[in-house]
Amino acid sequence: MSLTPEPNESHADHDERTRALAQEQAERDPLRSATHTAAVKAGLRTGAQTASTSFALFAIGAQAATWGDLGAQAVAAGIALGGALLNGTAAGIVSYLSFMSGGIPAAYRA
Numbered sequence: 792m793s794l795t796p797e798p799n800e801s802h803a804d805h806d807e808r809t810r811a812l813a814q815e816q817a818e819r820d821p822l823r824s825a826t827h828t829a830a831v832k833a834g835l836r837t838g839a840q841t842a843s844t845s846f847a848l849f850a851i852g853a854q855a856a857t858w859g860d861l862g863a864q865a866v867a868a869g870i871a872l873g874g875a876l877l878n879g880t881a882a883g884i885v886s887y888l889s890f891m892s893g894g895i896p897a898a899y900r901a
Contacts, residue, residue, distance in 0.1 A: 830890030838883025846875035 796805045816823075853867030 826890065826894055830887045833890050834883040834887030837886035838879040840879075841882035842875045842879025845878040846871060849874050 796802075800808075849871035850868060853871045854864055857863035857867045
């Protein structure tokens, strides 16, 4: 069965059909669902940790480099925040993909 909407299918019918397919997939392969949940949690945790650490390091370096110039400090803080968000997002995606490709690492299993 295709996930592509049929030409005469309403949005509600398509939504119902795709939800049923997702539920069927989860029932057929509960480990895959558990791996996805663990991967999302790992991605969020890793991304948040990386972003917070990166922002602290970027902001301290930027403020030290622009000491005394408030305008430059505001720009540097914005750049530090943007860099931390990009860095955290990239780390979170890498963590998520690592979990999804290799499964839940043995250290995390109960």
